[in-house]
Amino acid sequence: MLVAGVDSSTQGTKIVVRRADTGEPVRAAQAPHPDGTEIDPRHWWEALLAVCADGMLEGVSAIGVAAQQHGMVALDSAGEVVRPALLWNDNRSAGAARDLIAELGGPRAWAQAVGSVPVASLTVTKLRWLAEHEPANAARAERVLLPHDWLTWRLTGGTGGGEALTDRGDASGTGYYSPAEGAYRTDLLRAAFGRDLATPRVAGPADTAGPVRAAGLPGIGTVSVGTGDNMAAALGLGAGPGDVVVSLGTSGTAFAVAEEPTADPSGLVTGFADATGRFLPLVCTLNAARVLDAGARMLGVDLAEFGRLALEAPSGAHGLTLLPYLDGERTPNLPDATGRLDGLTRANLTPPAIARAFVEGMLCGLADAVDALTAQDVPVRRVLLIGGAARSAAVRAIAPQILGRPVVVPEPGEYVADGAARQAAWALAGTAEPPEWGSTAAAETYEADPAPGVRERYAQARAALTGTA
Numbered sequence: 001m002l003v004a005g006v007d008s009s010t011q012g013t014k015i016v017v018r019r020a021d022t023g024e025p026v027r028a029a030q031a032p033h034p035d036g037t038e039i040d041p042r043h044w045w046e047a048l049l050a051v052c053a054d055g056m057l058e059g060v061s062a063i064g065v066a067a068q069q070h071g072m073v074a075l076d077s078a079g080e081v082v083r084p085a086l087l088w089n090d091n092r093s094a095g096a097a098r099d100l101i102a103e104l105g106g107p108r109a110w111a112q113a114v115g116s117v118p119v120a121s122l123t124v125t126k127l128r129w130l131a132e133h134e135p136a137n138a139a140r141a142e143r144v145l146l147p148h149d150w151l152t153w154r155l156t157g158g159t160g161g162g163e164a165l166t167d168r169g170d171a172s173g174t175g176y177y178s179p180a181e182g183a184y185r186t187d188l189l190r191a192a193f194g195r196d197l198a199t200p201r202v203a204g205p206a207d208t209a210g211p212v213r214a215a216g217l218p219g220i221g222t223v224s225v226g227t228g229d230n231m232a233a234a235l236g237l238g239a240g241p242g243d244v245v246v247s248l249g250t251s252g253t254a255f256a257v258a259e260e261p262t263a264d265p266s267g268l269v270t271g272f273a274d275a276t277g278r279f280l281p282l283v284c285t286l287n288a289a290r291v292l293d294a295g296a297r298m299l300g301v302d303l304a305e306f307g308r309l310a311l312e313a314p315s316g317a318h319g320l321t322l323l324p325y326l327d328g329e330r331t332p333n334l335p336d337a338t339g340r341l342d343g344l345t346r347a348n349l350t351p352p353a354i355a356r357a358f359v360e361g362m363l364c365g366l367a368d369a370v371d372a373l374t375a376q377d378v379p380v381r382r383v384l385l386i387g388g389a390a391r392s393a394a395v396r397a398i399a400p401q402i403l404g405r406p407v408v409v410p411e412p413g414e415y416v417a418d419g420a421a422r423q424a425a426w427a428l429a430g431t432a433e434p435p436e437w438g439s440t441a442a443a444e445t446y447e448a449d450p451a452p453g454v455r456e457r458y459a460q461a462r463a464a465l466t467g468t469a
């Protein structure tokens, strides 16, 4: 029996087909999404149809969708989107986040209410922005979904009979759902938007959303409830207690599966739920793999050559320090920040030093993320490195220096899509726990002497930028 898992992430859609019982890979495909921080969801649907073409779903008995978290998909009474979705990395609602925090009585009140302090990424702030800036669109909105909710709904029939569903994991990133209570905070949604909006029913981790009823796709009997991409990655990796996953995709994330919810009033750690009934404390940066993409483009080289250059320079990049806030930043919360390259001299203005500084700067943001998790008593027994940029030999070699501990790199793969496929297999099996699909046995461990000096210079540069030096 075969299952399929879909990852509809920021830069593209990926699909994997695996055997339901063992997880053995069978086939895979991917299709890109257009760039930008707002996007018409029909592009996600078209990418999903593209990866399902050419017999991809032949013999598949269940399918699940995981997607980028937080995106605001507002629908009207006919089920049409009222405007392009605002994505997790769209910073226009930063002011709305500040207002919402003040209105509820400060960050601690939010952390206690929903496990997270609003920043521009969270859906609740996008709803406030919509109400304030696009009253005509806001007036048409009847329902709010997240990217994975919308795709799952379309798969199961959409306006032709699908029920809008979500799961705890993705719901926990909205800012109007309490993972600790397992319930929506409709009062917070109403306070943000000015009136009620319909929200999808929160189904259980192994529930079925229905059969595939979308035109142009085979009538697969089981669509699992789906989840957010980070929750799916944890499920795909089989992350256990003590595992901290560092993912270097469009976003940089550090997260762990936890038995208890977190409520960090500093706002650094967002207290999400996972895809199995547990919790997923997570730190997210806006600047990860695409920092390297931009650096390589600037130097006029491909990613392989960029990595080779980075390894040519010594640790510390001859004194260069990159603050990688190329898309603003979410953690730390600096939505209007821009990047900064400190320490330039005539001697160090070389491609190797610049490439090294880009890799080190990106990784320093993630090292701070891991520290924020440990400050919330999240145990770190080992660090697992995944995501597109983990394919870079330079990143793999430099990561243990900057993270200050050995780094386990599982075989490169699509762990979000794998998690979605494993959830589909779980829905099919109807068991209490997801099927055992083996572990990260093919992982390689990278070790190196820690480079605390690099992090100290980074912290100084960051403090100078934020005026806290």
Ligand SMILES: Nc1ncnc2c1ncn2[C@@H]1O[C@H](COP(=O)(O)OP(=O)(O)O)[C@@H](O)[C@H]1O
Pocket (backbone or CB within 6 Å): 009, 010, 011, 012, 248, 249, 250, 251, 289, 290, 292, 293, 303, 304, 387, 388, 389, 390, 391, 392, 393
């Ligand atoms: N060998 C590599 N070296 C560095 N970056 C890479 C490499 N391969 C892929 N990437 C980068 O990984 C990113 C995509 O990662 P992925 O985890 O698929 O992101 P997302 O899930 O956010 O769409 C792209 O920015 C791409 O340039």
Ligand SMILES: O=C(CO)[C@@H](O)[C@H](O)COP(=O)(O)O
Pocket (backbone or CB within 6 Å): 009, 010, 011, 067, 068, 069, 070, 088, 121, 173, 228, 229, 230, 249, 250, 251, 252, 253, 282, 284
């Ligand atoms: O906002 C977050 C997590 O809170 C991001 O991690 C998004 O879920 C997008 O992920 P990628 O496209 O980078 O996988």
